[in-house]
Amino acid sequence: xxxxxxxxxxxxxxxxxxxxxxxxxxxxxxxxxxxxxxxxxxxxxxxxxxxxxxxxxxxxxxxxxxxxxxxxxxxxxxxxxxxxxxxxxxxxxxxxxxxxxxxxxxxxxxxxxxxxxxxxxxxxxxxxxxxxxxxxxxxxxxxxxxxxxxxxxxxxxxxxxxxxxxxxxxxxxxxxxxxxxxxxxxxxxxxxxxxxxxxxxxxxxxxxxxxxxxxxxxxxxxxxxxxxxxxxxxxxxxxxxxxxxxxxxxxxxxxxxxxxxxxxxxxxxxxxxxxxxxxxxxxxxxxxxxxxxxxxxxxxxxxxxxxxxxxxxxxxxxxxxxxxxxxxxxxxxxxxxxxxxxxxxxxxxxxxxxxxxxxxxxxxxxxxxxxxxxxxxxxxxxxxxxxxxxxxxxxxxxxxxxxxxxxxxxxxxxxxxxxxxxxx
Numbered sequence: 001x002x003x004x005x006x007x008x009x010x011x012x013x014x015x016x017x018x019x020x021x022x023x024x025x026x027x028x029x030x031x032x033x034x035x036x037x038x039x040x041x042x043x044x045x046x047x048x049x050x051x052x053x054x055x056x057x058x059x060x061x062x063x064x065x066x067x068x069x070x071x072x073x074x075x076x077x078x079x080x081x082x083x084x085x086x087x088x089x090x091x092x093x094x095x096x097x098x099x100x101x102x103x104x105x106x107x108x109x110x111x112x113x114x115x116x117x118x119x120x121x122x123x124x125x126x127x128x129x130x131x132x133x134x135x136x137x138x139x140x141x142x143x144x145x146x147x148x149x150x151x152x153x154x155x156x157x158x159x160x161x162x163x164x165x166x167x168x169x170x171x172x173x174x175x176x177x178x179x180x181x182x183x184x185x186x187x188x189x190x191x192x193x194x195x196x197x198x199x200x201x202x203x204x205x206x207x208x209x210x211x212x213x214x215x216x217x218x219x220x221x222x223x224x225x226x227x228x229x230x231x232x233x234x235x236x237x238x239x240x241x242x243x244x245x246x247x248x249x250x251x252x253x254x255x256x257x258x259x260x261x262x263x264x265x266x267x268x269x270x271x272x273x274x275x276x277x278x279x280x281x282x283x284x285x286x287x288x289x290x291x292x293x294x295x296x297x298x299x300x301x302x303x304x305x306x307x308x309x310x311x312x313x314x315x316x317x318x319x320x321x322x323x324x325x326x327x328x329x330x331x332x333x334x335x336x337x338x339x340x341x342x343x344x345x346x347x348x349x350x351x352x353x354x355x356x357x358x359x360x361x362x363x364x365x366x367x368x369x370x371x372x373x374x375x376x377x378x379x380x381x382x383x384x385x386x387x388x389x390x391x392x393x394x395x396x397x398x399x400x401x402x403x404x405x406x407x408x409x410x411x412x413x414x415x416x417x418x419x420x421x422x423x424x
Contacts, residue, residue, distance in 0.1 A: 005138075005140045005151040005152050005153055006030050006031060006032040006122075006150070006151070006152040006153070007024075007029045007030040007031060007152065007153055007154065007313075007317065008021075008024055008029055008030070008031045008032070008152055008153070008154050008155070008156060008313060009031075009032045009034065009141060009143055009150055009151075009152030009154075009155050009156070010031065010032065010033050010034065010155075010156040010158055011034050011129045011132070011143060011155070011156070011157050011158060011159050011165060012034070012035060012157065012158030012159045012160060012285070012287070013033050013034070013035035013037075013039070013109075013113050013116075013123065013125075013158075014035075014043065014109060014158060014160070014285060014286070014302070015053075015108070015109060015112055015285070015299055015302045015303055015306075016158040016284045016285025016286070016287075016290070016302035016303065016305065016306045017033060017035070017156065017158030017284070017285065017306070018033060018109070018112040018113045018115070018116045018121075019056055019060075019112060019116075019302070019303045019306035019307065020156055020158065020284060020306035020307075020309050020310050021033045021116040021119075021121040022060055022112070022115055022116040022119050022121065023306065023307050023310035023311075024121070024310045024313065024314070025116060025119035025120035025121040026119050026120075027310075027314050028120070029310075029313070029314065029317065031120075031121045031122070032121070032122050032124065032150060032152060033113070033116060033117075033121050033122065033123045033124070034124050034127045034129055034143060034145065034150065035113075035123070035124075035125055035126075035127065036126065036127065036128035036129070036145075037125065037126070038125045038126050039109070039110040039113050039114075039125060040106045040107070040109070040110040041106065041109070041110075042104075042105065042106045043105035043106070043109060043266070044105075044180070044181075044182045044264045044265060044266035045105045045180070045182065045222075045266065045299075046180065046182070046210055046212060046220060046222040046224075046296075046297075047102050047103060047104055047105060047182075047212055047214070047220045047222075048075065048100045048101075048102055048196065048210070048212050048297070049072075049100060049101050049102070049103060049108070049299055049300075050100045050297065050299075050300055050384075051097060051098035051099070051100070051384060052300035052303075052304065052384065053299045053300035053303050054098065054101065056300075056303040056304075056307065057108075057111075057112070060112065060115040060119075061115060062108070062111040062112055062115050065111055066103055066107065066108065066111060070215050071103055071104075071107045071108075071215065072101045072102065072103035072107075072108075072215065073101060073102050073103075073195060073213060073214060073215045074099050074100075074101045074195075075092070075099050075100045075101060075102060075195040075196040075212065075213075076091060076092050076093045076099050076195055077089070077090075077091050077092070077093075077194040077195045077196075078090075078092075078194040078195050078196040078197045079194075079197060079198075079366075079374070080197060080198040080199070080200060080208075080359075080363065081197060081198070081199045081200060081249050081250075081363075082200055082356075082359045082360040082362070082363035083200050083201065083202040083205065083356040083357075083359055083360060084202075084356075084360045084410075085248065085249050086360055086363040086364060086367070087249065087363070088362070088363040088366045088367055088374070089194060089197070090366075090371055090374045091371075092374075092375065092378065094371070095375045095378065095379075097375070097378075097379045097384040097385075098384075100196065100212075102195070102196065102212040102213060102214055102220065103214075104214065104220075124150070127145040127148065127150075128145055128146070129143045129144065129145045129150075129159070129165065130144060130145065130146070131143075131144040131165075131168075132144070132155060132157075132165055132168075132169070134155075134279070134280060134281075139153065139280070139322070140152060140153055140280075141153075141154070141155040141280060141281070143155070153280065153322065154280045154281065154282070154313060154316070154322055155280060155281045155282075156281075156282050156283075156284060156309060156313075157281070157282070157283045157284070157287050158283075158284050158285045158286075158287060158306075159287050160285075160286050160287060161176040161266070161267040161268055161269040161286040161287070162175070162176065162267065163269070163283070163286075163287035163288075165287075166283050166287050169278065169281075171273075171275055171276075171278055171281075171283065172273050172283065172287060172288075172289075173273075175267075176267040176268055176269040176270075177227050177233075177268075177269070177270060178207075178224065178225060178226050178227060178233070178267070178268035178269075178270050178291070178296060179224075179225050179233040179236050179265055179266070179267050179268060180222055180223065180224045180225070180236075180265065180266055180268060180296060181222055181223040181236055181237075181240040181263045181264065181265045182220060182221070182222045182263070182264050182265070182266070183220075183221050183222075183240070183260050183261050183262065183263050183264070184218055184219065184220060184221075184260070184261050185211075185218065185219040185220075185221055185254070185258050185259065185260045185261075186218060186258070186259040186260070186261075187214075187216050187217030187218040187219075188217055189257060189258040189259040190219060190254050190255055190258040191253070191254060191255030191258075192211060192213065192219055192253055192254055192255075193253070194213070195212070195213045196210065196211060196212040196213065197210065197211050197253065198210045199211075199243065199247060199249065199250055200352075200356075200359050201239075201243060201247060202356050203229075203230060203231060203239070204223070204224075204225070204229065204231050204239055204243075205229045205352050205353045205356055205359070206226045206228045206229050206294065206348075206349035206350065206352045206353045207223070207224040207225045207226040207229060207231060207239075207296070208223075208224055209221070209222065209223045209224070209239075209240075209243050209247075209250070210222050210224075211250075211253070211254075219254075221244070221260065223236065223239055223240045223243060224268075224295075224296040225239065226270070226293065226294070226296055226349055227270070227293075227349075228346075228349050228350045228353045229353035230353075233267075236263075236265055237263060237265075240263050241263070244260070268286070268291050268296055268298070269286055269287070269288075269289040269291060270289060270291045270292070270293045270296070270342075270346075271289050271291070271293045271342045271343075271345075271346060272288065272289045272290060272334075272335070272339045272342050273287075273288050273289045275331065276288040276330065276331050276334070277324060277327040277328050277330050277331055278324050278327075279322065279323055279324045279327075280322045280327075281327070282309045282312065282313065282327060282330050284302070284305045284306050284309050285298075285302040285305065285306065286298060286302065288305060288334075290302050290304075290305045290334070290338075290339075292341075292342065292345050293342055293345045293346040293349055294345040294346070294348050294349040294352075295345075301334075301338050304334070304337055304338055305334045305337075305338075308330055308333040308334045308337060309330055309334075311333065312327060312329050312330040312333060315329075357410050360410070361405070362377065365398045368398075369398065373394070373395070373398075376389065376392075376394070376395055377395070
């Protein structure tokens with residue numbers, strides 16, 4: 001804490017807050033980073049980091065550090081299992097757009113925080129900010145953490161999915177609507193042979209389960225419950241354990257006798273909030289709902305939104321404007337970068353929940369065609385290609401034909417047989 005106000009105080013030092021601090025500090029902005037925990041600290045997550053996020057990690061030097069230390073594993077083998085049990089697996093080593101990597105959040109988050117410190121940001125750990133207030137006369141925010149006070153000309157809230165502070169200010173409304181679980185499976189106790197697989201269980205759609213391998217052969221087993229299907233957040237524990245006990249493909253992949261830790265869970269705020277700014281204030285990351293409504297993935301959006309927030313604040317300091325109207329440019333920036341995709345992703349998730357046969361058709365088409373088709377589908381799911389890419393003839397025609405076949409085979413043909421039998 002200093003006697004003069006910081007330029008920016010950021011509450012929350014996860015990937016969003018720490019990335020924003022790094023971008024600001026690199027431009028000589030005096031930035032304070034506050035977090036309630038002491039690093040290293042854990043975060044319950046699927047631990048998958050897609051190429052869009054890797055680019056930020058590379059700029060910060062974090063990606064190279066993790067690779068050299070053997071802390072991450074690129075997911076080059078794997079795929080997904082459709083609701084009817086069709087396995088669609090491939091080797092993505094040659095995918096020109098890159099592959100996800102798996103890394104424990106307890107490792108990655110600390111690496112990002114230390115990068116922000118090295119760039120010049122001041123970090124205060126074990127500072128649980130419980131109140132923020134703005135002084136119109138001085139034009140500064142005060143963040144209160146118990147008896148400690150921190151002042152800054154602008155404030156960035158990266159306080160997580162529940163967004164306690166953003167909600168207390170009346171900017172973010174409501175509670176998060178999605179939830180995920182996580183359990184680590186001890187390395188050497190399982191029979192899992194690939195780097196990562198998503199399990200599109202019918203009862204869980206549009207949510208899913210996934211397994212990602214870590215460098216030490218430890219596995220992250222996670223389950224995502226996303227709005228739009230039959231499963232609701234209170235079903236998380238039951239769905240998590242039912243998949244392990246009853247999903248035949250998953251059981252075969254894991255083998256018997258594996259050792260797994262107790263389940264942990266975390267809330268997710270999906271789809272972007274309608275307003276993520278106010279006078280002298282921006283909201284980023286989970287607090288701003290920067291999580292894909294279809295995949296539950298948010299690390300890359302947290303980092304991209306953090307960069308856009310930093311760009312906006314740097315421009316605000318250049319022109320000396322911190323009013324709500326000027327800072328609204330941040331909302332436009334993140335919406336143009338990735339937020340415009342959320343509406344279509346939400347519709348896609350609802351469509352999958354209503355017609356699981358569509359996922360079966362995707363698996364069949366991908367298995368029937370070359371790796372280029374699989375890579376195209378994977379790029380769309382990773383955010384490397386726009387959702388409109390599904391409309392390209394190379395994807396749309398075979399998928400439409402397969403979807404019609406699956407709908408006929410799984411719904412209409414059995415229905416016709418039942419009708420015929422009832423009239424016999």
